[in-house]
Amino acid sequence: MKIGKIPAELLQELIFKNIKHKRKEVLMGSGVGEDCAVVDFGDYIGVLSTDPITGASSEIGSLAVHISCNDVASNGVEPVGLLLTILAPPDATEEELKRIMEDANRTACEVDVEIMGGHTEITDAVNKIVISTTAIGRQPKNGMTFSKGAQPGDRLIMTKHGGLEGAAIIAHDLEEKLTGNVSKEAILEAKTYSKEISVVKEGKIAGAFGVNSMHDVTEGGILGALWELGEASSLGVKVYLEDIPLRRATVEITEYLGIDPLKLISSGVMVMSVDPSKKEGLLREFSKNGVEAADVGEVIAGDSYLQKGDHREPLGPPDTDELYKVI
Numbered sequence: 627m628k629i630g631k632i633p634a635e636l637l638q639e640l641i642f643k644n645i646k647h648k649r650k651e652v653l654m655g656s657g658v659g660e661d662c663a664v665v666d667f668g669d670y671i672g673v674l675s676t677d678p679i680t681g682a683s684s685e686i687g688s689l690a691v692h693i694s695c696n697d698v699a700s701n702g703v704e705p706v707g708l709l710l711t712i713l714a715p716p717d718a719t720e721e722e723l724k725r726i727m728e729d730a731n732r733t734a735c736e737v738d739v740e741i742m743g744g745h746t747e748i749t750d751a752v753n754k755i756v757i758s759t760t761a762i763g764r765q766p767k768n769g770m771t772f773s774k775g776a777q778p779g780d781r782l783i784m785t786k787h788g789g790l791e792g793a794a795i796i797a798h799d800l801e802e803k804l805t806g807n808v809s810k811e812a813i814l815e816a817k818t819y820s821k822e823i824s825v826v827k828e829g830k831i832a833g834a835f836g837v838n839s840m841h842d843v844t845e846g847g848i849l850g851a852l853w854e855l856g857e858a859s860s861l862g863v864k865v866y867l868e869d870i871p872l873r874r875a876t877v878e879i880t881e882y883l884g885i886d887p888l889k890l891i892s893s894g895v896m897v898m899s900v901d902p903s904k905k906e907g908l909l910r911e912f913s914k915n916g917v918e919a920a921d922v923g924e925v926i927a928g929d930s931y932l933q934k935g936d937h938r939e940p941l942g943p944p945d946t947d948e949l950y951k952v953i
Contacts, residue, residue: 630946631845634658634857657774658857661697661842671767673703676760677844684798685820686757687729689791692823693844693893694761695737699826700842700896702771702833703763708734710744711758718748718755726757737826771832775839776859780899780925783837783908784870785828786918788848789887790894792949793876794819796883799953808878815875823894828917832898835908843895846944849888851897852923853930853941862930865923865941885948899925 632640642656653671654664665672675697679690695705710730714723723746734741739761797804797816804813825842832840839859843851848870856863872887880887900908905921912919923933930941 628946629950631944633945634854634943658854661700664701666767667764669767670764673698673701673763673765674760676758678756678758680756684795685729686755687726687731688733688820689823689893690757690759691730691733691737691739691741694759695739696823696825696829696842696844696893696896698761698763699824699829700771700840701763701765702829702837702840703765704826704830705737705739705761705763707740707742707762709760709762710741712744712746713752713756713758714746714748715752715754716748716750722755726755737824771837771840774858776855776861776899776925777838777901778861778925778927779902780838781902781905781921782852782855782863782865782923782925783898783900783905783919784843784848784852784922785825785896785912786822786894787871787873787876788895789872789876789880789890789892790819790822791844791892792847792890792947793873793879793887794823795891795949796879796952797875804879804882808882812875812878815873816879819873819875819894825894825896827915828896828912828919831911831915831917832896832900832908835900835911836904837898837900837908840896840898843892843897845891845947845949847887847889847892847947848895848897848922849932849941850944850947851892851895853943855897855899856925856930857943859925862926862928863923863941864926864930865932867932867934869920869922871918871920880948883952885951887948889944890948897922 651666662675677693698705793816841855
């Protein structure tokens with residue numbers, strides 16, 4: 627099998643079909659394009675999400691905190707606590723574990739989430755450090771936002787810029803390979819993108835504003851996330867390729883490596899759908915709070931496709947992330 631998230635059709639056939647027992651307290655379970663599970667606790671709901679970090683070696687403590695907190699934020703919820711599991715190979719050092727936890731603690735302070743517990747183990751089952759985190763959030767029951775709430779005609783809004791996490795990982799982990807082949811300025815700029823990986827701020831803003839659906843961008847990049855958002859609502863998306871924001875450093879790095887920045891892991895980017903009458907108000911709200919955002923397409927009642935000028939091509943489910951082609 628290919629490295630990375632398994633394809634949507636295999637996820638449905640091998641995983642979801644074998645999750646059969648249900649409980650009434652679980653308001654939202656597993657599904658393509660859904661970031662979180664939602665549990666009924668009376669007047670409140672608990673929102674939970676879990677994710678591993680496998681494709682990076684630099685700053686993985688920080689990434690591990692952001693990745694699961696971002697999922698919770700995609701439901702418009704502020705994360706409260708985090709469980710963190712570290713699996714390290716026998717050749718890992720105490721200094722590496724200390725650095726991971728220092729990075730994780732610093733990031734947890736930044737997003738105001740407590741590391742409540744977890745598990746740390748040395749095992750020969752892995753050949754490099756793997757971290758998995760589970761984030762937990764809480765909110766009143768009447769304030770839920772899901773990936774599956776999109777409506778035909780909704781405008782598609784994305785925050786920040788495509789490929790930002792992947793560009794940051796590559797700049798940190800492949801700096802030696804990039805040096806002399808891309809500009810020093812591009813490497814330095816891409817490294818700073820790791821500071822943009824939280825979407826908690828925009829998730830809270832969009833949730834309070836009242837978007838119809840929301841989904842954070844991870845493996846598969848911006849195109850994969852937009853397809854998943856449409857799929858979650860049994861709809862399609864029309865994506866204007868030329869309207870997707872990309873930074874100069876990301877373009878320079880991905881062109882040298884021969885990979886597609888629009889299919890590159892992009893934690894730190896949130897996609898959402900909003901009623902067209904509310905679009906300008908949402909963009910103003912983001913701007914007022916210092917969040918970059920752009921209108922990149924619309925939700926449609928048909929198959930997903932990409933539009934570039936007069937050219938149109940189908941948009942299908944995400945394949946193996948571009949990051950795994952180079953790392």
